[in-house]
Amino acid sequence: MTSRNEAVPQTPLRADARRNVEALIEGARTVFARDGVDAHVKDIALEAGVGVATLYRHFPKRTDLVLAVLQHDVDECVETAQELAAAHTPMDALTLWLDRYCAFVLTKHGLAAALQSGEATFAGLGAQLLEQLEPTLDELLQGARVAGAMEGGASAMDLLRAVAHLCTPGPSHIDYTRRMITLLLTGLRQDPATQRG
Amino acid sequence: MTSRNEAVPQTPLRADARRNVEALIEGARTVFARDGVDAHVKDIALEAGVGVATLYRHFPKRTDLVLAVLQHDVDECVETAQELAAAHTPMDALTLWLDRYCAFVLTKHGLAAALQSGEATFAGLGAQLLEQLEPTLDELLQGARVAGAMEGGASAMDLLRAVAHLCTPGPSHIDYTRRMITLLLTGLRQDPATQRG
């Protein structure tokens, strides 16, 4: 929940304002889930029980709201990894976490897709979110490598991106996604560099 | 270029209308490339040298235009496969074609992303395009299997989707994409089903 890049405002937010920000993020999550990323700003304000001006005060662009929702969930994802790492063998933790991460992306696939299409605004932002997850996965990978469970040449960032994109087809293709991730993990156990062509 | 699902109109298009449709697709391709998928309808009409009403007559929804452009390129992609299959060994043809396909998706990644986010309108349409590519890739895969070059359990559709999604990060990550595809191909040479966990 505590975001890595939470800009601390010059003058701290007033109590009511802080409450409204919370309500807006929560409301946005609800409405996005119900109506998709293209949900109307008005509906989000309504759901949060505030006026549109309030929404715009805290999130100057529609897209800032999308981002805030994602950020919120990314934070949760990081926490999950720490819990798993503490409770399982390295390879299990890795596999389990990728499942979680996969579920996360599936849920948010609409939002994730928006990150890709809206040229300027979002360029690099998806990347920024991934960067926050990277150390998390990297730790899991290191664990698995130390345990001798894999040797593949792909980095944590590579994998994050791969899984993120593998997951975008939508919730109805979990089987497909699983198969592809299995394929990737299988490939990871080899040294891919020399086998192409 | 000749699309698989080109609805034949009851009364054939008048000559000028046919010309305008061409101009619109071409213009849309240009403007999308320049301004992104969210380009203004007006600009597209301008580029094509027609009024907006003309655009709407032929493409009732903005998105129909996006689709038309994609369709156009998918057709080209299919042709390429046939040429490659005729000129190379099965595994080479497969690898080369995946490179082409990859380039195709990279170029169109904005359009492709739009397919994912705009919930209702596009749902299943990305899939429809992929279905047109499927027999193409399937033939290449069969060729490679017959030649004994692979045995993996992923289907043509699986691969198409995987590559499509691997390519979405954007043009600046060709290295990443290559590595991931290599990883997939490596995994494909194994029997993935039993190796997970």
Next chain:
DNA sequence: TGCCAAACGGAATCTGATTCCATATAGTAG
């Protein structure tokens, strides 16, 4: 050459995002 359905261009309309402003409130000083 004349007819008229098909097609056209651009103005009008409609929808939804963003901004403005008069009013209300949290937080603080007296």
Next chain:
DNA sequence: CTACTATATGGAATCAGATTCCGTTTGGCA
């Protein structure tokens, strides 16, 4: 406890862009 003011708010006004309407033009045919 009350007054004060910067911060925050709600809803109306504005703006941008997509879609529709309608009077005019044109291709194809008798």
